Amino acid sequence: MDDTVDLALAGRFLRGLAKSADRPAVRAGGTSLTYQELHERALLLAGSLLAHLPSRPAAIGVLAGKGPSAYASILAGLYTGITMVPLQPAFPAARTRQMIEAAGVGAIIADDDSLAALTGLREEGVDLPVLFAPGGQPQPAVPVAEGSALAEPVAVRGEDTAYVLFTSGSTGRPKGVPVTHANTHHYFGLLDERYDFGPEDVFSQNFDLNFDCAMFDLFCAWGSGGTLVVAPPQAYRDMPRFIADNGVSVWFSTPSAIALVRRMGGLGPATMPSLRWSFFAGEALSCQDAGDWLAAAPQSTLENLYGPTELTITVAVHRWAGEDALNGMVPIGSVHGGHRALLLDADGDESAIEGELCIAGPQLTAGYLDAGDDVGRFFDRDGLRFYRTGDRVRRADGGELLYLGRGDAQVQVLGVRVELAEVDAAVRDCPGVQDAVTVAVPAGGSVELAVFYTGEEVPVAQLARELRKVLPVAIVPKRYRHLAEFPLNSNRKIDRKQLALQAATTSE
Amino acid sequence: MWDETFEETLRGFLPFLPPGEALAEDTPLREFGLDSLGTIELLGRLEAAYDIRFLDDALTLETFETPAVLWKTVSGLLPGVQA
Numbered sequence: 291m292d293d294t295v296d297l298a299l300a301g302r303f304l305r306g307l308a309k310s311a312d313r314p315a316v317r318a319g320g321t322s323l324t325y326q327e328l329h330e331r332a333l334l335l336a337g338s339l340l341a342h343l344p345s346r347p348a349a350i351g352v353l354a355g356k357g358p359s360a361y362a363s364i365l366a367g368l369y370t371g372i373t374m375v376p377l378q379p380a381f382p383a384a385r386t387r388q389m390i391e392a393a394g395v396g397a398i399i400a401d402d403d404s405l406a407a408l409t410g411l412r413e414e415g416v417d418l419p420v421l422f423a424p425g426g427q428p429q430p431a432v433p434v435a436e437g438s439a440l441a442e443p444v445a446v447r448g449e450d451t452a453y454v455l456f457t458s459g460s461t462g463r464p465k466g467v468p469v470t471h472a473n474t475h476h477y478f479g480l481l482d483e484r485y486d487f488g489p490e491d492v493f494s495q496n497f498d499l500n501f502d503c504a505m506f507d508l509f510c511a512w513g514s515g516g517t518l519v520v521a522p523p524q525a526y527r528d529m530p531r532f533i534a535d536n537g538v539s540v541w542f543s544t545p546s547a548i549a550l551v552r553r554m555g556g557l558g559p560a561t562m563p564s565l566r567w568s569f570f571a572g573e574a575l576s577c578q579d580a581g582d583w584l585a586a587a588p589q590s591t592l593e594n595l596y597g598p599t600e601l602t603i604t605v606a607v608h609r610w611a612g613e614d615a616l617n618g619m620v621p622i623g624s625v626h627g628g629h630r631a632l633l634l635d636a637d638g639d640e641s642a643i644e645g646e647l648c649i650a651g652p653q654l655t656a657g658y659l660d661a662g663d664d665v666g667r668f669f670d671r672d673g674l675r676f677y678r679t680g681d682r683v684r685r686a687d688g689g690e691l692l693y694l695g696r697g698d699a700q701v702q703v704l705g706v707r708v709e710l711a712e713v714d715a716a717v718r719d720c721p722g723v724q725d726a727v728t729v730a731v732p733a734g735g736s737v738e739l740a741v742f743y744t745g746e747e748v749p750v751a752q753l754a755r756e757l758r759k760v761l762p763v764a765i766v767p768k769r770y771r772h773l774a775e776f777p778l779n780s781n782r783k784i785d786r787k788q789l790a791l792q793a794a795t796t797s798e
Numbered sequence: 799m800w801d802e803t804f805e806e807t808l809r810g811f812l813p814f815l816p817p818g819e820a821l822a823e824d825t826p827l828r829e830f831g832l833d834s835l836g837t838i839e840l841l842g843r844l845e846a847a848y849d850i851r852f853l854d855d856a857l858t859l860e861t862f863e864t865p866a867v868l869w870k871t872v873s874g875l876l877p878g879v880q881a
Binding site for chain 2: 523524526527550553554555704749750751754755763768769770
């Protein structure tokens with residue numbers, strides 16, 4: 291059955307283990323764990339959980355922040371051979387409960403910093419076996435049993451789901467995206483050919499573990515036997531120092547991080563000379579930001595990575611070396627090998643030049659957890675199943691794709707994908723509010739959300755407090771404006787364009 | 799009580815505090831919109847404004863809980879001022 295291990299996402303860790311057993315696999319919060327230590331810990335946690343469960347659940351949740359124990363927890367989740375659902379301890383318990391139920395999570399591995407999250411889940415009515423090594427949490431406890439460690443990770447098949455991640459849904463509830471081991475196998479196979487990562491490399495770990503770009507961080511680092519270094523928020527105070535102190539050679543973040551490093555005074559000439567590679571994903575990257583970053587990291591090759599969760603982490607890439615581009619934005623570039631891309635115009639016809647980007651190929655998810663979410667997002671053509679990304683692009687002469695914008699009401703706030711309708715729904719549920727419209731306003735190189743609402747006027751802090759109970763803090767709007775009634779357009783519909791304009795012109 | 803620079807700098811990171819509303823000693827900063835990235839930027843602004851350097855130990859959630867606690871930390875770093 292050895293050929294199955296090669297396909298498994300966790301197999302990439304085993305590859306790093308073979309190269310770098312006694313070297314650090316991850317450094318976080320002042321703690322360093324070698325590949326051997328992390329491997330043994332994950333075998334122990336996975337074995338303890340499996341030994342305790344009477345039957346195999348549909349999925350295992352992994353509550354993982356960014357402390358040292360988060361990484362063993364994620365790896366243990368994969369080692370069980372069962373679908374893993376990364377859960378964010380900082381998310382509202384009500385939202386995490388929705389994810390648990392939607393994915394059929396039957397047990398949880400919780401990292402050592404998850405006590406508050408577990409308490410919150412209990413108050414939300416979640417009652418599942420939980421492996422929490424420090425003990426003393428309110429859910430039914432799964433003990434860490436020294437004798438139960440697995441001898442090796444449980445084998446998987448390519449069609450098995452490696453992980454389920456959730457993205458914002460316009461219906462007001464998050465959409466689950468299952469990604470298989472075959473999906474990730476194709477993805478990382480391409481990356482192995484494209485990059486020269488090795489055991490000497492030190493990878494930044496900026497992305498939260500419930501965000502698929504974190505899979506790039508973990509499994510590029512571990513697949514090469516390199517070291518993952520977790521950047522805490524305070525590292526942004528002096529990022530060049532953090533990068534130098536840790537010898538970071540591979541950087542990956544959202545473009546918003548560039549603006550933040552700049553505001554903190556970190557973007558001078560060659561302030562980050564140790565970087566060999568710089569990657570950005572999660573939102574549109576401007577040539578201005580990319581250029582400033584390259585001046586600060588002149589030894590690095592810079593790439594803009596593009597891709598929705600449905601297409602496994604990233605599915606297009608452009609290597610940027612300072613050239614001008616349409617609208618001053620770095621292109622999305624070329625779609626990964628093995629895929630087919632087509633552009634649909636407003637009438638649904640294929641266009642050679644411009645339209646909505648649709649992609650078919652081996653990185654595409656088979657469909658959302660809830661088949662009801664598939665409606666309108668997938669279609670079949672020429673015997674292939676295509677996903678409609680919702681992103682409008684133009685094909686340049688050389689075939690490279692240029693990003694134009696969204697065709698719908700989805701936005702990226704600091705790299706977090708948000709359906710504005712989901713925020714509307716959450717605001718409408720706040721006491722006193724009658725109706726709500728959320729708009730995105732450009733701010734500091736990214737966007738921020740502004741809400742217009744009708745009904746009673748509610749103190750802003752109170753609205754924000756209500757919203758934090760159901761929305762991740764990153765997508766809680768920053769601005770609120772009470773209106774007696776919404777402006778209407780000529781079709782007697784709420785004039786969202788007018789509201790967006792109003793929000794943009796009243797910004798600071 | 800804090801000075802005007804502190805008040806102005808801090809208010810810039812509290813989107814949910816209405817302009818007319820006073821900043822109290824015990825205003826819960828998180829409730830009024832100070833998030834984790836805002837914390838880091840605020841720190842940078844205060845360091846620049848007062849020419850001080852926070853110790854890494856001061857970078858905790860507690861330090862940024864209320865204006866009073868934060869001002870105590872800032873003023874404790876100023877030369878010749880007793881917090």
